[in-house]
Amino acid sequence: MNANNRLPVSKDLFPCLDDRTTTTSFDRHYIYHPAWAMRVIKAIAPKKHIDISSTLTFCSMLSAFVETEFYDYRPITLSLDNIVCGKADLASLQFADNSIESLSCMHSIEHVGLGRYGDAVDPNGDIKAINELARVCAPGGNLLIVVPVGIQKVVFNAHRIYQAASFTSYFKDFTLKEFSLVDDDGILLRNVDLSLADNQSYGCGCFWFMKNTR
Incomplete structure (x- = not known):
């Protein structure tokens, strides 16, 4: 590496020995669900979007083309316009x-009330979160929700997994516009039937709801 003296070689070695893979791996949930949401928001074309506690990567990229507000239980300082x-x-x-x-x-939502992030332990914390999101969403407004779906259970204190059809029943004042799924094989399936999630172990359910105007 010192053959042409172009750049000095540091004495502090940093061996990287596990990256010689034939393909690039990635977290299927956390790549696909923000990509799904970006496409939905592009179709909606809102003047402003408000996000509560999603991955910061999503919000920071969304802000490049939509006025964005991001709120989290553990607030963050982000230096972006x-x-x-x-x-x-x-x-x-x-x-x-x-x-x-x-x-x-x-x-x-699947984390609320499990104490993982310093919040109070509350078995109904997720229901309270759902009710709050439903309360603040405007009639005719769009609500994007992502939760783990499959054979429902609580995996304390990491997360909950929901049966997809049961999960939609919590949103009584909403119409489901789209359900998409990242299945256990890591494949994103757009606009599919809720039943496809039933036998997943840890699927990623992407729900696009619209609040009824009555």
């Missing part, structure tokens, strides 16, 4: 009733 960050507790959101027209909460 077109995005505002703050603190929010999914069990008790600070927003007014029926006030948000474009809203997302992805891969977060």
Whole structure:
């Protein structure tokens, strides 16, 4: 490496011995669900989007083309234009009733009430979060939700897994516009029947709801 003296070789070695793979691996849940959400939001074309506790990668990239607000139980300081960050507790959101027209909460509801992130242990924490998201979403507004789906259970204190059809029953004032699934084989299946999730061990369910206007 010192043959042409172009760059000095550090004495601090950093051996990387596990990267000679034939393909590039990636986290199927956390690549596909933000990619799905970006495509839905592109179709919706909102003036502003508010996200509660989804992956920060999603919000930071979304802010490149949509005014974005990002809130988390553990607030973060992010130095980017077109995005505002703050603190929010999914069990008790600070927003007014029926006030948000474009809203997302992805891969977060399943954690609420399990104490994993310093929140109080509450077996119904996820239901409280769902009710709060439903409360603040505006009539005619869009709500993007992502949770683990499959054979339902609580894996304490990591997460919950939901039966997809049962999960939709929590959103009584909403119409399901689309259900997409990242299955156990890591394949993204767009706009499929809820029943396809039933036998998954740890699928990623992507729900696009629209709040009824009555």
